[in-house]
Amino acid sequence: MKDRSVRPAIWRVAVAALAAMLAFSVVGCSKADDTATTPESAVEKTNVVLASTTSTQDSGLFDVLIPAFEKANPEFTVEVIAVGSGEALKMGENKDADVLLVHSPAAEKTFMEAGFGTERRDVMYNDFVLVGPEADPSGVKSAADLNGVMTALATGKAPFLTRDDKSGTHSKELALWKAASITPTTTANAADWYLSTGQGMGETLKITSEKQGYTLSDRATYLTAQGTLDLVILREGDRGLLNQYGVIPVTDATHLDGANAFMDWITSAEGQLVIGGFGIEKFGQALFTPNAQ
Amino acid sequence: MGIFIDAFRDGLSMLVTGAADVWTIVLVSIQVSGAAVALALVLGIPIGFLLGTKRFIGRRMMLVIANTGMGLPPVVVGLIVAMLLSRRGPFGNLELLYSQPAMVFAQLIIALPVVAAVSAAAVSAVPRELRLQARSLGASRLQEALMTLKEARMGLIAAVAAGFGSIISEVGAVTMVGGNLAGKTRVMTTAIVQYTRMGDYGPALALASLLMGIVLVVNILLTRVQQSAERYER
Numbered sequence: 001m002k003d004r005s006v007r008p009a010i011w012r013v014a015v016a017a018l019a020a021m022l023a024f025s026v027v028g029c030s031k032a033d034d035t036a037t038t039p040e041s042a043v044e045k046t047n048v049v050l051a052s053t054t055s056t057q058d059s060g061l062f063d064v065l066i067p068a069f070e071k072a073n074p075e076f077t078v079e080v081i082a083v084g085s086g087e088a089l090k091m092g093e094n095k096d097a098d099v100l101l102v103h104s105p106a107a108e109k110t111f112m113e114a115g116f117g118t119e120r121r122d123v124m125y126n127d128f129v130l131v132g133p134e135a136d137p138s139g140v141k142s143a144a145d146l147n148g149v150m151t152a153l154a155t156g157k158a159p160f161l162t163r164d165d166k167s168g169t170h171s172k173e174l175a176l177w178k179a180a181s182i183t184p185t186t187t188a189n190a191a192d193w194y195l196s197t198g199q200g201m202g203e204t205l206k207i208t209s210e211k212q213g214y215t216l217s218d219r220a221t222y223l224t225a226q227g228t229l230d231l232v233i234l235r236e237g238d239r240g241l242l243n244q245y246g247v248i249p250v251t252d253a254t255h256l257d258g259a260n261a262f263m264d265w266i267t268s269a270e271g272q273l274v275i276g277g278f279g280i281e282k283f284g285q286a287l288f289t290p291n292a293q
Numbered sequence: 294m295g296i297f298i299d300a301f302r303d304g305l306s307m308l309v310t311g312a313a314d315v316w317t318i319v320l321v322s323i324q325v326s327g328a329a330v331a332l333a334l335v336l337g338i339p340i341g342f343l344l345g346t347k348r349f350i351g352r353r354m355m356l357v358i359a360n361t362g363m364g365l366p367p368v369v370v371g372l373i374v375a376m377l378l379s380r381r382g383p384f385g386n387l388e389l390l391y392s393q394p395a396m397v398f399a400q401l402i403i404a405l406p407v408v409a410a411v412s413a414a415a416v417s418a419v420p421r422e423l424r425l426q427a428r429s430l431g432a433s434r435l436q437e438a439l440m441t442l443k444e445a446r447m448g449l450i451a452a453v454a455a456g457f458g459s460i461i462s463e464v465g466a467v468t469m470v471g472g473n474l475a476g477k478t479r480v481m482t483t484a485i486v487q488y489t490r491m492g493d494y495g496p497a498l499a500l501a502s503l504l505m506g507i508v509l510v511v512n513i514l515l516t517r518v519q520q521s522a523e524r525y526e527r
Contacts (some may be wrong), residue, residue: 086490087490091492191476196475196479197472198484198487203468207391210380228381
């Protein structure tokens with residue numbers, strides 16, 4: 001009998017809670033509509049979709065770059081979708097993005113050859129760093145060159161964490177293994193030392209820190225996250241660690257005008273200046289080196 | 294529609310050939326969520342039994358907690374467990390973050406309130422008179438409890454299904470505490486996210502179909518339980 005008296009009370013609470021949630025969501029919607037209509041109604045703006053990589057997003061570059069572009073080109077707004085270079089290129093192929101900013105030269109070349117992009121221009125480069133535990137158990141610091149580094153990683157005891165996500169960073173890592181004539185997945189105890197995260201740079205750095213292993217990271221993401229990591233830079237400045245970014249407007253993009261405007265601006269003196277200055281205030285060093293022709 | 298046809302063809306061939314370790318991923322999923330739901334049953338059914346049959350101070354509070362816990366956001370569970378197990382966290386020296394036990398622990402926290410709340414509802418649906426009658430016929434407290442659980446068995450199966458369903462398709466917590474490590478902590482949901490991010494729709498769709506299949510089986514089970522419960526009421 002008691003149970004029966006409890007149940008309606010619970011139902012009443014449930015209905016009240018649902019009603020409250022609905023009310024909140026309605027209020028939330030109308031609020032969002034207000035903010036969307038008032039300032040925008042004056043000028044009709046075109047929303048350009050920029051597909052780029054998680055590492056660029058994580059570096060914080062877009063927080064500076066996009067507002068500067070929108071100020072210089074008030075007729076456009078930019079929406080950034082941050083994914084791996086692989087999916088960014090796929091988005092271009094499916095015309096889900098108007099313009100790409102990626103760093104995967106080999107894949108970009110295939111993309112251009114297939115006619116998915118109207119043109120490709122160099123924008124900037126940054127460099128990769130090899131990070132690992134301070135004690136450097138595999139001894140990568142003392143290796144003579146990058147090939148020696150990769151051999152030390154493959155024969156050492158500490159794990160190496162690979163992003164394994166077709167990102168620009170991942171293709172750079174694969175190129176380094178290839179140059180050293182090592183196929184990590186076919187080594188004797190690959191399951192023990194070559195660990196695939198399949199995730200973005202930030203997550204992979206976190207996992208590397210927890211496992212006290214090694215990984216290849218772009219400098220920007222490492223510098224942004226280093227305070228929360230027990231990892232140090234063990235290798236930097238080697239020629240093979242440079243990372244070139246390219247901008248590609250997508251063929252038949254919905255907003256090709258916006259895509260072209262973005263490409264022209266980011267490779268202009270003005271855009272290049274913004275890139276060259278980014279990071280100095282926060283990290284004491286520029287994170288990207290502009291090199292548009 | 295070409296995008297779906299291509300992905301479907303890729304995914305199917307992947308399932309048949311066993312490429313991309315699809316079956317390892319499925320196995321890890323079932324292992325982790327199975328272990329979590331088993332532990333949730335061991336802990337949750339006794340809690341549900343107490344909540345459903347006994348009257349004690351704080352019972353209503355516990356029911357509210359269990360019912361609220363059913364809507365516990367997995368990402369919040371993931372965040373807390375990740376912080377606890379992190380090298381810099383209080384249990385860092387266990388070195389458990391990004392391992393299967395960490396995933397089981399997080400999923401247990403998600404499934405436990407579901408199992409407890411559903412089994413409490415199931416047990417409280419057993420007529421009180423039946424339990425009193427059993428006692429008057431000389432049954433011990435343990436016998437009475439076992440009889441009640443036996444009467445509520447359909448509801449308890451529902452608890453299993455609901456608990457399992459709540460974690461097998463969960464992605465937030467397993468990503469944060471598992472890390473999606475291939476062959477170790479990569480499960481169906483995290484692999485789907487990864488493949489989609491990489492633009493590999495084929496394997497993503499293949500795993501999505503398998504996941505849907507598993508969820509479908511769970512729901513068929515739940516529906517059958519509900520129908521037989523309706524018969525019981527009449």
